[in-house]
Amino acid sequence: MTTELAVETTPIPGLLVVRLPVHGDSRGWFKENWQRAKMTALGLPDFGPVQNNVSYNATKGATRGIHTEPWDKYVAVATGRVFAAWVDMREGNSFGATFWIEIDESVAVFVPRGVGNSYQALEDGTVYSYLVNDHFVPGKAYPALNLADETAGIPWPIPLAEAEISEKDQRNPRLAEVTPMRPRKTLVVGAGGQLGRALLAEFPDADRVDLVAGEGIAALDLTDADAVAAWPWGDYGVVLNAAAYTAVDIAETPDGRATCWAANATAPATLARLAAEHRFTLVHVSSDYVFDGTVELHTETEPYSPLSVYGQSKAAGDIAVGLAPRHYLLRTSWVIGDGGNFVRTMQKLAGNGVAPTVVDDQYGRLTFTSELARAIKHLLDVEAPFGTYNVTGAGAVLSWASYAQQVYELSGRPREDVTPITTAEYVAGKQVAPRPTHSALDLTKIESTGFVPRDALEQLAEYVAAG
Template sequence: MSELTVETTAIPGLLVLRLPLHGDARGWFKENWQREKMLALGLPDFGPVQNNISYNASRGATRGIHAEPWDKFVSLATGRIFGAWVDLREGESFGATFHLEMDPSLAVYVPRGVANSYQALEDHTAYTYLVNAHWRPGVAYPALHLGDETAAIPWPIPLEEAEVSEKDQNNPRLADVTPMAPKKTLIVGALGQLGRALQADFPGADLVDLVEGEGVTRLDLTDAAAVDAWPWHDYAVVLNAAAYTAVDAAETPEGRRDAWAANASAPATLSRLSREHGFTLVHYSSEYVFDGTQPDHVEDEPLTPLGVYAQSKAAGEIAVGLAPRHYLLRTSWVIGAGNNFVRTMKSLADKGVSPSVVADQVGRLTFADELSRATRHLVDAGADFGTYNLSNGGEPMSWAEIAQAVFERCGRSADDVTPVTTADYYADKPGIAPRPLQSVMSLDRIRATGFEPEDALTALDRYLAGQ
């Protein structure tokens, strides 16, 4: 009896597992799929949803070479095979091959786009495989001729003596195969300030929003029929940049409904879809989920939302946390394209206006391109799934101090901005949502992944230079 081991191969992501067989005079027993042990040894958590068995009555039965659009975990219940795999994915490894003889003590993890084939070396061979997507009729995928001269697979039984289906006999040669493209990225809320920033770091992503635009398709996540019709299985990553951010309007009956639809119900739908289709869900939340009584918010601080907007964002966080593959980026004071605090202050400075600005709300600006850069980093680095605080770096500042920094960069005096308390600023304004006074978030966890947030004032200088 050997130990469970996982070995890499010449094809990236194709793994060979050696499975301990526990045997006696009656036969043997094996753990064919053991998630905890196999993940610990480096097997991807691919989430199988279907188990299939291919029975081969006679020695010489040969099947393949097929590159299905899902991951597979193949092994044998009885018999022996010669297994062969060819990489048909886009990229430098296209055409790479690997082969070996298998008995029930071996298993192979086959990533999406790597073509799978085998030849039965004994009668009554039962070939079993797990897949992480349900079979669907009409699905097209690349296939390769079993006798392709470039792959040059050394079949133990010559193909002219083997049992091969007519379909497999007519598969194309490697030169005529269209490589399988990787799964795509989808940006939800593509027309917002964060959605626009994400497009720069995720070029080629599919784009959706509540309204159509150039290159943007309409998709309403509250429309069950539209959601059901969308091809979610085509995506590896879904970036949910959509949100309802009108903090004060959320306190109205109509605003309350819209805030909960966008900030809670839609993320819950995406979380469900992530569980069903296996894509990584990236969602963006707000420091408003805290009541602002702590001077430095950490990721696992208990949620204490104050107003309706804050409560809807907290509900969205809880829903997204149910997706096994998720990154939840909690951010603050986002500045990007469109209307925002920095642009407003610049406009007032340019017009000669001297505003009053609250001085007892303290936090850090988050520029949309920095939030996008952090997203790209987490996805590419394969960082642990979960919640990450993200803002620009540097010393915390109040809104008044940020306004003064903008005024100085516009040639005005910082003294032209009058600091006031939140209570005084909103004293004569009804229907105002409560604001957290302390919005500073600890950035230690995202720094531990190798990401260093850019200083907020450095980013502010660059932002104003582009206005």
């Protein structure tokens, strides 16, 4: 009676059949109906069940469904047998796909959100059990399908005319009348900033929030407990956190320090908690400032060693985000996007005939927000393993002065107009935060997912030309 634990795919994407080892003797049988470690190792989603429901079916022929809910299920029988059937009710190419199987004590099925679930008891006294990863709310209506739908064509072992079916299930619509269930939405936090705007170009249908409301942007303060509690986090499958406090020097002041920590540490920690509670994927953007810059090329596994308040707050945010079950943490450096930034400043100085002095002993690569947004979409699209990834432009590692000279040349000015100086010369007499000497990030890990970073100098030329 014992079999090997196995997980099998079906014609419905994400619907998985689990073959369970059953140990029996003259007294009866025993099985591990849900075993998280073993089953997730075989490919079952770590779906985080929060409620266990049991349905007793007194007589053979009791038939229930086809019901679609916005949560995942793990179904099995405690005793008896059922003929179970599923219809994909999700928006997309698989809408209407069907699958059916007989379930006894040796079979369980994982049912993803949006797939209609139904069954017919094949024995008297059948007990049907299911785990779900959200709490049932009485009174809410979800998509349902008529058990006799001709398109689904489910071959019920006991003809429906002879089965016991509720009046409600008999009134359910045909597939042609069903509104497909849409996937959970995407939310961009910090939608009004440079990175937020770039993300909206890649995720145009995303909801958008920021600390201050704007056109098409709702206000949401992640440090306001009441506002966070009121927000419908369960509506989202992905939350992209593009919000950050980046005034590196002001962060060293008493007021700046508090604001910096609230935005860069407390808010990400709140999102990480919500990601675990509501099962969304959290995407968070971090910085090379979590390192002291003594290593010339930083990998994802390098220990934290921040020099500044800003760097310390980002490191704290990284640690918090790493606790979210489903997270992508993207480390980047020298970000350039739509708005005020180093390149635009150099362009303006070049246009005004100014000959600036620029630091020549800090090294890194530029990261354009469009490239960062493209990397985020790539990781989500290919369902890359969760974790930390470095993302910058590719190509040569240069100093700030070298990039400034490049901007001047692209702007039709002599490179010699930019005078290289040391960091010590630049900070003399100023109250500034310490900067890493080396900011270049190793791109090997994200490249292994199939993402090909574009050369930073090529992007710089396009950016300057676009003005």
